Amino acid sequence: MSAHAVFDRSRFDTSGPTPLYLRLRKLVRDAVTAGQLPEADALPGERELADMLGVSRVTVRKAIEGLVDEGVLVQRRGSGTYVAPRQGRIEQPLSRLTSFTQDMQSRGLDTDATWLDRSVSLPSPEEAMVLALSPGEQVSRFHRLRRAGGTPLALELAVVPRKFLPDPSEVDASLYTALGRRGVRPVRALQRLQATALLAFEAGLLGLPEGSPALFIQRVSYLPDGRVVEFTRSHYRGDTYDFVAELTVSAAPAEPPSPGVHA
Ligand code: 16G
Secondary structure, eight states: OOHHHHTOGGGOOOOSSSOHHHHHHHHHHHHHHTTSSOTTOBOOOHHHHHHHHTOOHHHHHHHHHHHHHHTSEEEETTTEEEEOTTOOOEEEESSSOOOHHHHHHTTTOOEEEEEEEEEEEOOOHHHHHHTTOOTTOOEEEEEEEEEETTEEEEEEEEEEETTTOSOGGGOSSOHHHHHHHTTOOOSEEEEEEEEEEOOHHHHHHHTSOTTOEEEEEEEEEEOTTSOEEEEEEEEEETTTEEEEOOOOOOOOOOOOOOTTOOO
């Protein structure tokens, strides 16, 4: 998405009591977080931005000052305003079992996808083992390039035993919604993350140079009765996604009864 699409006047909501400079600040911050304004990209000049959005230059200046203070933007004297390095990463908590669509919607981002494969087939030996399938049992296969806010974020191959989703065309925008409709949405999952470098075809689809860093994530999800409902392998762009885990100390062990005290 170009800066012109981000700063499209028709999409800039000016209704309501929030001051315009705060709205503009949020617009830029969200676009940076979503990767729509990539790291090191130059922003249009102050006057151009004001014209594009139909606001005053004072509003633009105030918004930019705030974003520079926040560390979202940097200003270089004489040359302009740029998206600051390493900003705009999406932080995803590791402890909640949510879907890509849910994750992005909670950030106010629209999702879409390009289907690379949506079919029924026999599983690979690895898939048959992970999904605990009987010999000859088929799987529904969902291979997508997933985008949020127009930016490619992940390549994802989800494999589901066909008995849970007999017709792959039931999956439109969200796999989890389709599973939910059939009463087999997972309630628990194990996820493994590994650092990797993108192969040429993966990089090409994600719009990155070959060898770019990525997170390779494998998720195995379970139904309440312990059956495996999903085996998904994804490549998430390393430059936009942070998975964040919350760590807590385990609960203190129960105090041993004091000597000599009996109920
Ligand atoms: C996430 C999951 C993936 C799941 C998908 C469902 C990770 C690493 N992976 O991308 O396992 O299949 O969500 O999303 O979080 P959907 O319901 O939007 O299709």
